[in-house]
Amino acid sequence: MELGIHLANFTWSGGPATFVTDLARTARLAEDVGVRKLSVMDHVWQIGHIGPPEHEMLEAYTTLGYLAAVTEKVELLAWVTAAVYREPGLLAKEVTTLDVLSRGRAWLGIGAAWNEEESRGLGLPFPPTAERFERLEETLQICLQMWSDSDAPYEGKHYTLGRALNSPQSVQRPHPPILIGGGGERKTLRMVAQYADACNLFDSPELERKLDILREHCETLGRDYDTIAKTVMCPIDPGPDGQNVDAILAHLKDLSALGVQHVHSRGLDGSRTDWLEVIGERIIPEINRF
Template identity: 30%
Template sequence: MRFGIKTRPEHTTWPEMRDVWVAADDIELFESAWNWDHFYPLSGDLAGPNYEGWSMLAALAQATRRIRLGCQVSGMIYRHPAVLANMAATIDVIAEGRLDVGIGAGWNQQECDAYGIELPPLRERFDLFDEGVQVIVGLLSQETTDFDGKYFKLTDARCEPKGVQRPHPPIVIGGRGPRRTLRAVALWAQQWNAIVQSPADWKALKQTLLVRCDEVGRNPAEIVCSVNVVVDPETGIGPAAEKVAEYKEAGVDLIVLNLPHRAKPGILEPLAEALAPLA
C-alpha cells in the first residue's frame, strides 16, 4: 500500500501549508501531497480565506524535490481545458515530472453563482467533462490537437513546452458515479480517487469499474485506486491507521491521509510510524 497526504488551503497561511509539504517531502513513506481546487472555504466562515490551488502547486513544486503533487480534484467547469492543460504542462516542468493532473466534473454551486460560472445540469456537466478530458490529454501528449465537440473546439492547437512525463502526466479522476465517472476513469485515467464511505462501499464501486473497463477494453491493473482517510484531531492517528488497514484488506492501492486542519509538520513522523507496517 502507498500513502499520500492532503492539506486544505482554507483558513490557513502559505508558510503553514509549505512547511507541512516540505516536511512530507523528507519522509519516504509519503509518495504524494494534495491540495484542493476551490475558491471559497468549505468549512467554518465561508467568507474567510482560501488559496487558489493550481498557483499554489507551482510554488510547492519549487519548494519540494521528491514528493508527487496535485489538486484533488480540479473542477472542469472552472477553466477552459486548454488553459488547464498549459498550466499542468508548466507545473510538470517546474516539478521535474512529479505532477498528477486531478480533475472532476465540478459541483460547487456557491462558487459558480459568485463568479458567474455556469454550472450545467448533471448530464451536461459530464458531457462537458468528457470533452475536457480529451482536450487535456490531447494537448499534453500530441504536437497539435484538433477537437470538434459541443463544448470545446480546437484547431491545430499547441501546448508547448510539454510536461516532463510521457505520454503525459497521469490523469487522476475523482468521484463515484457508476455510469459516467467510472466510464471516464476506464477510458482516460491512470488513477481513480474514489469518494466512498467504507471499504464495503469501495469494493462495490470497484466491481463496477471492472465492468466499465471490460466495456472499453481497458486493463484495470493500469489504474491506481485511491481513497482518502481523515486523521481526526479529536481521536488521533490510531483510528485513522485502523481504517487504512481495512482499506488495504479491501484492495485499495493508495491512501491519501486528510491531515487535521492547520496541522504542524510534527504530526508526520508519528503518522508515518503508524502506517509503516501497512506499507
Template identity: 40%
Template structure:
C-alpha cells in the same frame, strides 16, 4: 464484558487498552456509592448505577467495558442484551490466569478476597468458560496472563511507534502511497512560510505527495466561508520550488472553473517546474454557490459530465507529441502546439463515484479513479468500475484505485477522543468517530494496508480535519509505517 476471578488481571488489562471513561467497574462504583471498593453492602446500588451507565453509553453507540467478575450468567445475559438493543457488537473477554497467580496477587491486596471465596470464583470461572461459548456473543476472546504483563491472543494493543528517524525521505513505503491532502489553511501572518513548513514536514516524514482542494470559497465541511482557501495551481507552483520529492496536484479540480486547454497548460507547466511530479484530479463540480459567487455558469449535471469527458480528451490531445490537428469524439483542435510538454504523463484522476456516468468516464479515459475509503462502499464502487471497464474494453488494472480518507488520528485513546469531541460539532460522538475511523496511528496503518491488499488501492489521500501545521504532519507520520 470482562470475565475472570479476582486477581486475574481484568482491571489492569482494561486500563492498558481503554480510556478511563470507557471502563465501568463494579468495584469503583462501590467506592462511589459506599465506603470503598470492598463495601459489599453497597453492591446493589453499585450495580444499579453500572446498568444505568452501560445503558446510557450504549444508546450513544460508545464503547463500554464492563469490569466485574462476569461469572453470573444472568448478569452476562442482561448486559449482552443491552448491547444488542443498541446495535453494538458484544464481546466477552475471558482471563485465563492460573489460580496460583491470582492467589499471589490477592494476597498483597489491602483487603484480600478470602481464600475460600477465591477458590469458588475459579470453580465458577471454569463453568463460565464453557457457558460463554454458547451464549451468543459476537466474539469470545482469551487473555493469557501468567504473572508477566498482560498479553492477549488476538486483541493485544499495538505497540507505540518509535520516534521518527531524522528523515524518512526516499525510504520505500509499505502499503499504499499516502498523499497529504491540505484543505484548511490556518497560516496566520506568513502564508508562504506556513505552506513551506507543512510541505517540508510531509517530505521529511515520507509522504508521497501533497494534494490541494480546488474551491473558490471554503466549503462548510472543512471550515467557515471566510477562512482562506488559496488558488491551488498558484500554490502548487510555490511548493514546486522546494527541494522535495513530493508529487503535487489537486483533488479535485472542477472542470467548470477553467477551460480544458488552460488546465492542460497549467498541469504541464507544473510538471516541468517540478521535474515530472504533477498530477491532476478532475471532477464535474458540485457546489453551485461558488460558481454563482464568481460569475461562473453551473450547468446541469449531464452537461458538467460532458465537460469532464471533453476536458480529459483535451488533455490527452495537448500532451501528445507533435503539433498536428486533432479530431476526437468530443474535441476538434486545428493544432496541438502546446509547449512545454509535460516531463512524463501526469496522472489524471477522476473524482466522484456516480455509478452510471462518472465511473464510466473513469473506466474509459482516466489513469485513476478516486473512491470512498469506507470498505463497504469501496467494494460496491469497484464492482461497478470493473463492469464499466469490461463494457469499454479496458483492462481494470489500467485504472488505478485511490481513496480519500478523513481520519481522526490521536496519539493515544484519550487524545483521540478529545479530538472527536472538539471536531464533532452536533454530530453524535460515536457516529462521528465511526465516520472518521477515529483511532491511533497503528489502527489507520493497518486499515490502509488492508485497502491495498484486499482492494488494490494504490494511493490514500489523507486529509486531517484538524491540520494546523507541521506538528500535525508529524502526528500523522506513523500511519505510513516508516517509523
C-alpha cells in the same frame, strides 16, 4: 500502500501573513516523512464541512506552483480540479507547466464540479449536471491530445480548439497521470476506465461495490483493471499521543485488502505538523508493508 496529504484548511493561527512560512514548512515535512502526494482543493471559497465560505482559500494552481518550488520529491495535484472552471486548453497548459517546473511531479486530478454556490458567487461557469459531465469528457480528450504528438484541431460539442499545440511538452510521458474523482456508476467510473490512471472513491460501505462496477466498465472497454490505481480519501488523525494509530492501521489494512493502493488524508490543518510527525513515524512505515 501509499499515503497522501490534502491541504484544505488555510485558516491558520497566524492568518494570511504566515501562509508562505506555513505552507513551506508543512510541505517539506510531508516530503521528509514519506508522504507520496500533496494536494490542494480546487475551490475559491472554503467548503461547508471544513468552515464557512468566508474562511481563507488559496487558488489551486498558483499554490501548487509554489509547492513545486519548495519541494523536490512529493507528487502534486489539485484534488480535484473542477473541469468547468477553466477552458481545457488552458488547464492542459497549467498542468504541463506544473509538470515542467516540478521536474515531472504533476498529476491532473479532475472531476465534474459540484459547488454551485461559489461558482455563482464569483461568476464561474456551472452548467447543468449532464453538461458538466459532457464537458469533463471533452476536457479529458483535449488534455490527452495536447499531451500527444498531435496539434490538430479539436471539435467537440462544447469546446473547439483551432490548434492543440502544447510547447513545451510535459516531462512525464506520455502525459502526467490522470486521476478522476467521484463514484458515479454510469458516467464517472466509465470515464475512469476509458481515460484515467487512477480513481478516487469515498471510504464507505459502498467501496467494494464501486470497485466491482469499475471492473465491469474495464471489461466492457477492454481496459486492464489492474492498470488503474485505486485511491480513497479519508481522515487520518493520529489523535493525542497517537492514540488512534492502531485503529487507523487496522482500517488501512482492510482497504488494502480491497485493492486500495493510495489513501489520501483529507482536511489536514497545515499548522498541525505534529500530526505529520506521528504519521511519518508510526503509520507510513507500516503501510509500506501492505
